[in-house]
Amino acid sequence: MGNVLNQIGIENYIFLAVILFCIGVFGVLYRRNAIIVFMSIEIMLNAVNLLFVAFSTYHQDAQGQIFVFFSMAVAAAEVAVGLAIVVSIFRNLGSIDIDNLKNLKG
């Protein structure tokens, strides 16, 4: 495993994770389609997962990898719930544009 890091370098993993995270953030901020927003959130999550794994290898410590398992499981559950909500919204409104979701106005 160590040799993987030797060949590529920890900093490249960090750059990749940052880029992925930023893509996720901008996706969340700029896209109006609920499913794409959702995917962007997933990208952010995975950016973090990637960092976890990279540092876990770097420090020779398995804890980070265990964390990743947990966060993947949680993400799976979240997707299940989230997609169900999106389906329900589509059935009610006929659209999944988040700009149309103004019923929660205070």
Add this chain to the structure above:
Amino acid sequence: MDSLALLLLLSPFVGFLINVFFGKKLGHNGAGYLATLAVVVSFVATLVFFLGLNGGAKPSEIKLFDWLSVNNFNIEFGFLLDQLSVLWLMFVTGIGSLIHLYSVSYMHDDENRHKFFAYLNLFVFFMISLVMGSNLLVMFIGWEGVGLCSYLLIGFWYKNQDYNDAAKKAFIMNRVGDLGLLIGIFILATLFGTLNFTELNATILGGTNAGNTTWIAAAALALFIGACGKSAQIPLYTWLPDAMAGPTPVSALIHAATMVTAGIFMVTRLHVLFDLAPVVLDVIAYVGAFTALMAATIGLVQNDIKKVLAYSTVSQLGLMFLALGMGAYEVAVFHVITHAFFKACLFLGSGSVIHALHGEQDMRNMGGLRKAMPITFVTMLISSLAISGIFPLAGFWSKDEILMVSFHGNKALWVIGSVASVLTAFYMFRLMYLTFFNDFRGTDEQKHHLHESPALITFPLIVLGTLAAIGGLISLPGHSWLNHYLAPLFAEKTHEAHHLGTTEYLLMAVATVGALIGIGIAYAKYIKQKQLPETDENISGFTKVLYDKYYVDEAYEAIIVKPINFLSRFFRDYIETAVAGFVFGFARAANEIGYQGKKLQNGNVGFYLFAFVLGVCAIISYVFLAK
């Protein structure tokens, strides 16, 4: 014995509780008879103690529990049954029983009878705790309690706003006095470290702090202010005449026989203290004498039968304070007792008259009732003779002793007291002549319904009339049972033997002649010349000043009530506005922030997400920058 004392105390309280909660269900007169029974039980218990004490038994002190215990200062909740308190209880419960019985008939068609009797019972309970309390604080409970009951009963017919005002006036004036009493209690607690009567007496006689005359005088004066409030002395007397708004039995019980004597009781209780403050005793004597004179002059021209009796009560209380001021405490107690007899009888008699005339209280509309109401007439006549001081009725002996001690103490006060007595004889017989003699001056309908009151009303009258006649026997000069009975209380005093010399007989003669002159003038004016008091509009000159009670109420209104009202308005309009503005400012600010913040929640999910990312960024930068 302890349980008997508790029975004595709690019997009226149980009566009160039952009447308050179930009085309505007890049938037409059930509440009344129950209340009477409760007081009779107390009377019987008192009688047991009284006979014991009279037979030479030791006074008993009952400690129920420690009430307050701070450092070395301890107040227990306890009761003291000694000669003085038992004597007081005798006439409180005795006359109380008679008046309860009287009320059963007097109040029989009032829809709130059960409430009336509940209040009466509560009053008796508080009066008993006032008298029986073994320390000043327990006495204070009773003191406040009787004030409360007085308020409730004066305003018993609460639908009349004037009566409510009278009740409030009585309560507030008493509060002024109560403040004095409280201050006195505080000073005593500081000086002597105890409020227990027995310990106080022992400490004062033992000489602790006895040299601290300024503070002792201050305490005595403060206590006397308390007594002024309760016992209606200048300057706090104006509530008592107004208190006649209450039903007549209330006037008889509370505002003539019992509650108003609480001040005299308290001074007698603490006489050791007052003896150390001769200045205060002088003040008491002068206040008493002037109250006696002033109230008597006002009584001369009043036309409301109860008002005359009210001013007469104030005047007689003044005489009692005159005796107290002379240091003749047992004489004051003697007059308290005889006064309780004849004044209760007079009030109940006037109640009987008012009852027969269906609520008429103005003597100008009475007259000629002698034939229609013989029992009321005879008993009231006896009582009037007694209060005027005619030999050998009760009032003669007690009033004569007061005048005698003041003659030996201070000639000027003797003159004032004697003049007050002559005036008393005059206004009492003015009342008698206007009410019972000549022809009836009321409406024909009233005349048609004139009748002697039922037995429940006449029985107490007969008993009290008899007592007013023979009550003097308890303290005949030379052979005074009362002085002998009370002697243990005044053990520290060296009693000069009561010898009856020429001076004493001369004084008796002067007093009797004075009384006869008063009666004679009344006779000449109202029987011989058949004069009638003027109608309200025609009263003029000095009579008008007297009729309007020296404008004391108006003066109080201008000097005290108006400035206080002004101050209240000032506080309401300016100070409260400022404070409220400040406090409400916070509420308004919170409201405004919430209103503005509400706009953030605009339902735009994109905006929410933006805020969410911004928040995450903020947290991350905070975590990094903080490190």
